Amino acid sequence: MARATIEDVAARAGVSVATVDRVLNARSTVRPLNVKRVEAAIRALNYHPDRLAARLARGREYRFCFVLPEGDNVFMKGLEDEIAAHTSHLAAERVEADIRHTDVFDAAKLASALDAIHGYDGVAVVALDHPRVREAVNGLMARGTEVVTLVSDVPGAARAHFVGIDNSAAGRTAATLMGRFLGGRGGKVGIIAGSLALRDHAERHFGFVQVMGQEYPSLQLLPLREERDSASRTGKATRDLFAHHPDLIGLYNVGAGTDGIIDTLRQAGRRDAVVIAHELTAFSRAALMDGTLSAVIAQDPGHEIRSAMRVLMARCDRQPILAAQERISIDIFLRDNLP
Amino acid sequence: MARATIEDVAARAGVSVATVDRVLNARSTVRPLNVKRVEAAIRALNYHPDRLAARLARGREYRFCFVLPEGDNVFMKGLEDEIAAHTSHLAAERVEADIRHTDVFDAAKLASALDAIHGYDGVAVVALDHPRVREAVNGLMARGTEVVTLVSDVPGAARAHFVGIDNSAAGRTAATLMGRFLGGRGGKVGIIAGSLALRDHAERHFGFVQVMGQEYPSLQLLPLREERDSASRTGKATRDLFAHHPDLIGLYNVGAGTDGIIDTLRQAGRRDAVVIAHELTAFSRAALMDGTLSAVIAQDPGHEIRSAMRVLMARCDRQPILAAQERISIDIFLRDNLP
DNA sequence: GTGAAAGCGCTAACAA
């Protein structure tokens, strides 16, 4: 017995395919009796609509807009590459994706960039946790544009989904690695972040401090330094930290700008300290290989982009999203398990 | 300007859609001149065939067979669950998947199980590196059935693809974690495997020993114990190891049967040793949470099943496979980054 | 409220 089609259902229910389609897609009012009949037929035949045929008939085009931070953040460049790669792959499925850039550190600019978005079915945005941004996201959803937040969330907003990792868990993971790699040694641990105004940085920092305090009391945490994800600033911060604290044995970089830290460490020839950073880039890979970095905690930009697109498409089709498949994992990379 | 269709290409090339289809799918011989014309038209219009429409028209059904080890291996049960889950999701895409069980430790049985497979478009098999199995795989491919190996490979075989991790890298990863978690302490490290006849176990063992020898000379590796992935045997082995070696500070379980080890460790109240095992299960998760296990190295069964199906489908459609998307990563899980 | 029928872009007979 082959798959049931909409015609089979129509025949069994004693109505036309158009009526079946109406109850399936809640398109227009159908007499209650017929609704019952159709539903019964669907159950009886175990009918599942053929999504391919539906998409073909609908001739639907998905237009998505990705809003990313401007600047030279390597991870964000990676996201862009993945968007390009996946879009060309999805051209066959009528998906079109544009990219817009804006200043992520500025809520007003980000909000007005979002407000200015028209003519898209969905938008994915690297967000900022701020009332103005929340408002802008809600506005988009209200106008019927699906919104997912990417990498960094706006918790209170009506966004359809957040595509990204649990950042406090990522911070806790960093702490456990730091604590265990340091294996009972006592000393100081430095922390550098971009800005605690960025929700992901704040959460990582929180998770890190929490576990360090609870589990590794022999390690003394130095006050957090906010260096705006700038390589020159993180490099200088690293030099300062080592200069002022001869007993510095660990360093955690919560945000970007890891290249600056790596350069400084290489110049100083410091390979003994345990250094943990986020995101896999050409720099961090090389640093992992030569021992400058001990571990990297990462999120896979490819997974994130594909997930964002799947979620957006599912929402546009009013289909449920499979939470398990869309969960983004916290990857730990050592020298030995680099992809 | 909308997407170009096959009709646009046909019109521009001055041929019929059937001819375009012929050159697209290398269906039958087309006059070279027309091939040129069609190819030029495709380039000029930037034509990409609509895969959805193709699949719909083809009315293709993909019939796949998964050959898995029999027995109560929890990881393999996980694979089965994922097959079920993904198949129901792919029913909408006309994919049907059956599961067969066989004895993986027995090359002859596995080979004849493979020989007995007929009427499938593709098979995914948890293989065994043995000439008979290689022959059986080659036989399937020769009869036009696409084969991918899953989790455990048969390197010399003509299989279309191997879906799984780099196991020697996984072993090296285990060693680095072991060495760093032990942080300079000296002592003995035990190794338990299922059987070195299983290629994945042999490779993990190789990678582990290699890195331990090179990087952590203060740790003494005990001779490998082969316990056939049986929980009762690994449990006993663990008891023996601790009884005979009071200075045992690390334990690496290369294969399955981790539950036995966990039970023994819990009973003995040994939380100080660094214990590393493979695969995420209800047991290993709980053991990670309560500190009995220090780290788990895993491969995501969901990714593997989805990848196997994608690869098989792509092969059936004679489409290229995207290596980057199909790479299975070596996941490291600590208490803090459990999914 | 309901149904008939014309596509969506492609494939695969079948004819020429």
Added chain:
DNA sequence: TTGTTAGCGCTTTCAC
């Protein structure tokens, strides 16, 4: 070797 055409399963006018 090439072209014509009837579908694949669904959506969507447009009449009734």
